[in-house]
Amino acid sequence: MQSEQGRLQGMGYGWEDFQWAMSVLHSRCFLVGSPPVHTSVPGVDMANHSFEPSAAVRWEPQNQIHCTSNLCMACPACVLLS
Numbered sequence: 001m002q003s004e005q006g007r008l009q010g011m012g013y014g015w016e017d018f019q020w021a022m023s024v025l026h027s028r029c030f031l032v033g034s035p036p037v038h039t040s041v042p043g044v045d046m047a048n049h050s051f052e053p054s055a056a057v058r059w060e061p062q063n064q065i066h067c068t069s070n071l072c073m074a075c076p077a078c079v080l081l082s
Contacts, residue, residue, distance in 0.1 A: 027042070028040060028045040029041075030044075032059045044065070044067070056069075
């Protein structure tokens with residue numbers, strides 16, 4: 001861990017900056033596969049989020065991402081993810 005901290009300091013960053021960056025990354029990723037791997041899905045992190053979601057994102061084995069809802073939604077309803 002000492003060498004990583006030295007590399008961060010050499011770039012003008014500290015350990016707290018690294019921890020912040022990792023928390024931002026992990027909060028926008030999905031766990032996919034077995035064993036689970038953090039996977040970033042461009043575009044999905046820009047979706048609106050809610051504690052009462054109207055849709056979900058699911059990973060298909062063919063490496064496809066689907067955003068689906070089991071609600072009948074009419075315009076101008078928002079698609080909300082958890």
